[in-house]
Amino acid sequence: MTTMAWLGEPAIQHLCRSDDDWRPVIRLAGPRPPPSAPQRSPYEALARAVIYQQLHGRAAAAITARLLALYPRQRFPQPAALLATPTEMLRSCGLSARKIETLRGIAEGRLAGIITTRAKALRCDDEALIAQWTQLRGVGRWTAEMVLMDTLARPDIMPVGDFGVREGWRLLKRLPTQPTPAALLESARPWQPYRSTAAWYLWRVVDLSRAGALPG
Structure with a gap:
């Protein structure tokens, strides 16, 4: 995959248009994988x-x-x-x-x-x-x-109650403290209708930070 191949995905294009800070994270994390068990009840x-x-x-x-x-x-x-x-x-x-x-x-x-x-x-x-x-x-x-x-591959879920999602946004935007769920929900409005992909990348921000690979 070329370094810019991820730009072909509509969700990625949308996130990158909404905020340039997504671009380096997406390059490092790669494409979001498909659901792990799409046929489960x-x-x-x-x-x-x-x-x-x-x-x-x-x-x-x-x-x-x-x-x-x-x-x-x-x-x-x-x-x-x-x-x-x-x-x-x-x-x-x-x-x-x-x-x-x-x-x-x-x-x-x-x-x-x-x-x-x-x-x-x-x-x-x-x-x-x-x-x-x-x-x-x-x-x-x-x-x-x-x-x-x-499991159901819904594209627009934003789990603002998740610690990792809030921590990912804090790290991505270099905030002193985590946003409240309400504040993150407001920040996430521009990511609709692809908030599930945004959440996945916010988890990857935390992973990249722990590995010392988060862009400065």
Whole structure:
């Protein structure tokens, strides 16, 4: 890929037109990758997101693998099967009591229709899905936003409650403190309708800063 190949993507073009500070970051970080699991159902995606919350990726992957091993005939535990699994078996996978409670709530939400199929979710707008999913105990707006961005590939999600997103903007603009969620939401207006891509690059700003590669 040439150094300017990224300019062919509409989202990148839009961000660069909105603020020149995006350009060096985009050059260093490269193109945003496609969704990691675009065919997952919202039910599975929400459940996996809960497992990964506040854990290192490797630890969460190990817990997920142990959970899946309990259901060898299912690609991912179906709601009824998950609800029928004794707490002790779920705890043996490394899940905390709180996460077990949340996973069961997600399973109940799928059976009750609060969590729809992927096909139906694709026809709903972002805020409607967030409102549905956050009815479930333990599922907050951040979790819903991550599923919208990664699994449903929604292009205009701005997770202003995310520490890394706010820190990325602080570093990019050399601010003394992180912006408040409301302030970042206002700053993000020019990035519409590609705020999901902007959020991804703000996470990369943090990565580049930790590696000492952030442009000065």
